Amino acid sequence: MDHSIEQASDSFSEGIGQLFQSWGLQKSMGSVFALLYLKEGPTSLEDIAAGLSMSKGNVSLNIREAERLGLVSKIWLKGDRRDYYEAEDNLWKIVRRVSRERQKREFDFAVETVKESLESLPPKNKDNEVVFARKRLKNLDSFLKSVNRMVNSVLSLETLRGATVNCPVLKHIPRKKRAVTE
Amino acid sequence: MDHSIEQASDSFSEGIGQLFQSWGLQKSMGSVFALLYLKEGPTSLEDIAAGLSMSKGNVSLNIREAERLGLVSKIWLKGDRRDYYEAEDNLWKIVRRVSRERQKREFDFAVETVKESLESLPPKNKDNEVVFARKRLKNLDSFLKSVNRMVNSVLSLETLRGATVNCPVLKHIPRKKRAVTE
């Protein structure tokens, strides 16, 4: 370990890249975000590419998605036609945004799958296997709905604040961490 | 749509497969679980393979991992040396198990990354960029710890039960859904 900030930034980018990957996001997006997160002030697309030894094209692609997800924001400096970027500082905001995104894609899809499967089951059939399958699908359906409500509740935690005092789930989370706004 | 149970099972397996994939699990594992979930009683490995048009090897691989995660359980029928499997019925149990698994892998890894990055920063350096990077890393660190506590709390919800009445986050989740045991 040789205590250069480039060194630290490199291994950090790598680590966050892996973390992103396990979250179903692009590894490169993680690297880009990590670089920006440690760097104060606006950074140009080409500086990012250079700093990560990554092609401009890839940075362009990933940073656009990152911007859409609210991980970074584009900044215009007048008199400069380059695009500059900054990392979002509020990590709760990021989590909420990404979670909502995934929830929309994955949860709705799952509900749809269950619904279609239920419909394509032979109707009014008294076969044991059909009855059993239907029971399980119903169970899955209500499970998904509960998860949905639960996720929604957790994701909108910032609206709770005053109420959370009585909630054992959250009691030990520092208040200032909870008081975030979208 | 032609109302055969095979039809329903097929599209269901496909759908759950995709869902698993977006959760970072094997698509095939999702298919296997889906098949078992809709089928009552023990099913042999070869029947699963046949039912999904999948190789024995692949089923063997995926079902072992599925068993480790508690998605399915192996069943011995005496007088039969084949392996039979059944799907776990309690979906909350599954979620908890998988989440814990991921938390161990991913969360601990992230914390370690942050820690190492902090250590490899030039020490006692008053450069603006170093000070800034350190501030951000500290912020990330405390964020991760909060997330950790939060996830742990949610994952151990079954221990709450009586207490959840006062918790706005969970009030509208049916009680019977919460009262699950590991």
Added chain:
DNA sequence: AGGAACGTTTAATAGATACTAAACGATACT
């Protein structure tokens, strides 16, 4: 207008991962 400095797109490549088929080892039955 000509040219330089951008970001984006695209077509091709590289890389990783999942899956298969077949060989293998083990176990139970005759």
Added chain:
DNA sequence: AGTATCGTTTAGTATCTATTAAACGTTCCT
């Protein structure tokens, strides 16, 4: 013991996705 029936392992293949390099279009500057 020999054989048939399992599940597992492995080595190869296929598939899919991320990434690059280069062409492209645009904007700004002189």
